[in-house]
Amino acid sequence: MTRHRFDTAKRPIGRIAGHWRAGAPYCLLVGCLYLLVPAFGHQIWYDESYSVVLTSHGWSGIWDLGSSDVHPVGYYMLLNLVRLVFGEHIVAYRLLSAAAACALVVAGYVMLSKDAGPFAARLFSALACLAPPLMHMAFQIRMYSWATLTVCLCFLYAMRICIALRSQHPVRASVWMLFSVFSLASAYLHYYAVLAVAIINLIVLVTAIRRARDNGARSLRPLAMALISAVIQLAAYLPWIYSMLNQVHSVSSGYWIQFQFPQTLLQLIAYPVFGEGATVYATAIGLIAGLLVGVICALRYARLQSSRSSRCAQAAEQPVAASSGGASGGAPVQTGGTRADFHGFEGTARRFMMVCGLVVYVGVLLLACVASLIIRQSIIVNRYMVVALGPLLVSTALGAAITWHRRMRMRPALVALCAGLAVFSFANMCENAWINYSSSNDAPMDYIAQVLRETSRSDQATGDQPEHHGITVVSDSPYALGVLAAQASRTQSASLRYADWTKDAWWDQRALPAYLDRVRLCADWNAALDHAGRRLMVIHSVHHSTGESDSDVMHDAEDSLNGIAQGMPRGWRMRDRRVFIRPYDNMAWIVWLYETS
Numbered sequence: 075m076t077r078h079r080f081d082t083a084k085r086p087i088g089r090i091a092g093h094w095r096a097g098a099p100y101c102l103l104v105g106c107l108y109l110l111v112p113a114f115g116h117q118i119w120y121d122e123s124y125s126v127v128l129t130s131h132g133w134s135g136i137w138d139l140g141s142s143d144v145h146p147v148g149y150y151m152l153l154n155l156v157r158l159v160f161g162e163h164i165v166a167y168r169l170l171s172a173a174a175a176c177a178l179v180v181a182g183y184v185m186l187s188k189d190a191g192p193f194a195a196r197l198f199s200a201l202a203c204l205a206p207p208l209m210h211m212a213f214q215i216r217m218y219s220w221a222t223l224t225v226c227l228c229f230l231y232a233m234r235i236c237i238a239l240r241s242q243h244p245v246r247a248s249v250w251m252l253f254s255v256f257s258l259a260s261a262y263l264h265y266y267a268v269l270a271v272a273i274i275n276l277i278v279l280v281t282a283i284r285r286a287r288d289n290g291a292r293s294l295r296p297l298a299m300a301l302i303s304a305v306i307q308l309a310a311y312l313p314w315i316y317s318m319l320n321q322v323h324s325v326s327s328g329y330w331i332q333f334q335f336p337q338t339l340l341q342l343i344a345y346p347v348f349g350e351g352a353t354v355y356a357t358a359i360g361l362i363a364g365l366l367v368g369v370i371c372a373l374r375y376a377r378l379q380s381s382r383s384s385r386c387a388q389a390a391e392q393p394v395a396a397s398s399g400g401a402s403g404g405a406p407v408q409t410g411g412t413r414a415d416f417h418g419f420e421g422t423a424r425r426f427m428m429v430c431g432l433v434v435y436v437g438v439l440l441l442a443c444v445a446s447l448i449i450r451q452s453i454i455v456n457r458y459m460v461v462a463l464g465p466l467l468v469s470t471a472l473g474a475a476i477t478w479h480r481r482m483r484m485r486p487a488l489v490a491l492c493a494g495l496a497v498f499s500f501a502n503m504c505e506n507a508w509i510n511y512s513s514s515n516d517a518p519m520d521y522i523a524q525v526l527r528e529t530s531r532s533d534q535a536t537g538d539q540p541e542h543h544g545i546t547v548v549s550d551s552p553y554a555l556g557v558l559a560a561q562a563s564r565t566q567s568a569s570l571r572y573a574d575w576t577k578d579a580w581w582d583q584r585a586l587p588a589y590l591d592r593v594r595l596c597a598d599w600n601a602a603l604d605h606a607g608r609r610l611m612v613i614h615s616v617h618h619s620t621g622e623s624d625s626d627v628m629h630d631a632e633d634s635l636n637g638i639a640q641g642m643p644r645g646w647r648m649r650d651r652r653v654f655i656r657p658y659d660n661m662a663w664i665v666w667l668y669e670t671s
Contacts, residue, residue, distance in 0.1 A: 148262030149217030206349030226464025431469030
């Protein structure tokens with residue numbers, strides 16, 4: 075009877091741990107499907123339009139045109155592989171980014187299961203699925219999800235190297251190779267990733283130097299491997315060094331990023347938790363609901379823990395039955411969790427890994443600040459920090475796992491935080507899905523397609539010459555023209571003209587060359603109306619403020635219309651005007667339709 079009571083007291087913990095281990099593949103699958111929810115929309119915003127348009131120029135075009143931009147070209151090369159297989163398909167491009175986010179969840183779990191135990195690995199995978207910054211970037215047609223993946227894998231392999239060196243163990247050549255590969259891949263994806271892997275390589279080099287210093291000539295091989303790895307990475311990055319220096323010089327002469335104190339600082343601090351892009355309403359609802367659910371879960375867990383502890387104490391007080399072979403007793407019941415869920419690196423190694431993850435994230439931010447001071451131009455943007463978020467999540471998962479196993483009283487607080495994060499993440503995911511699949515995003519393109527059909531029927535009825543078919547779209551807004559150029563399949567009968575003569579024309583000259591095969595650069599109305607048809611569409615776009623009505627947007631846009639319409643030849647009369655709000659990029663498009671006889 076006594077042994078049965080001991081087994082009954084132990085069984086819930088062991089059963090839960092067993093279910094966790096057995097159900098890990100299904101949990102990972104659910105997490106990956108969760109990240110895929112917004113990945114099937116075909117909407118894009120301006121930055122994504124650049125990815126689409128640049129990729130269409132092929133390998134040499136990507137290198138040449140990308141060199142004049144402000145990012146490395148590794149992601150665009152990868153995106154070109156997708157284009158060669160699936161064509162210029164927006165959903166296929168999105169799934170490429172989502173694949174990197176899913177790979178981060180799975181690869182992080184597999185590696186941390188061996189290094190820090192399944193419990194810490196599960197925490198990391200959950201954080202990678204639920205963290206709003208990663209969730210928001212998982213479906214963007216940009217390089218951020220891939221840079222986050224490669225930086226995190228570089229960090230994990232670097233930690234294997236460092237901890238092996240600290241414990242006087244050999245490091246396999248395959249580990250050094252993978253570390254170097256992911257480090258180099260990161261450098262070709264994003265410049266913030268360059269900062270991250272520079273810090274990681276420095277950590278490895280310092281660890282190898284300390285190993286050589288403590289053990290003398292016998293331990294020079296790791297130091298040699300670290301130096302060889304660094305030299306190989308630099309040599310492989312040399313083809314891009316000249317372009318990088320030109321880009322740095324270009325950015326130092328002027329860039330769109332502005333540092334506003336204290337708003338920028340507060341946003342950087344809050345970014346790992348809140349991300350960016352969420353509206354005030356979604357953030358408020360997520361925080362309130364997350365707080366309530368977190369408190370409820372914490373109270374419920376505390377009650378279950380108290381009940382379990384009392385049952386274990388009662389079972390331990392029962393007399394031990396004597397067997398024929400002598401007295402046999404039950405060992406004290408452990409209520410601190412199963413140790414099988416917390417194996418891998420030793421305690422000091424886990425703390426070293428946790429500190430290194432914090433150093434990488436904070437170090438990237440500090441180096442970005444230093445670089446901004448050196449070139450006298452801010453390069454600090456919230457979303458750039460996502461590439462260093464992987465090491466921070468590793469540190470968070472390790473810290474939570476250590477606290478869970480060693481600080482019983484902190485468990486309800488951890489349960490509350492996890493439940494609150496899950497609810498907050500779900501609120502953000504719902505908003506991401508809504509803004510991505512909202513029919514309002516298609517309204518401008520649908521209107522243009524409708525006008526194109528009407529114009530085509532009218533031209534055919536009047537017998538106009540073929541060169542006058544279609545409509546001419548004139549705009550001084552890259553936000554509108556960039557999206558239209560990248561979605562040319564929906565507006566192929568529209569001739570896109572960029573009004574470079576207005577005061578609102580700001581198209582970055584570093585990015586504009588990639589669009590010139592789809593958009594005509596015009597210095598005045600004579601160039602804009604060259605070979606134009608009978609219908610002209612003028613588009614202006616502005617950032618839309620929450621709660622702003624269509625009439626307010628139209629009223630504010632009248633000055634812009636006066637600016638762009640100045641010098642328009644006589645004979646054009648306004649036929650229609652519309653306002654379209656695109657939730658995906660939070661932009662308002664003001665469209666004026668003109669017609670001439």
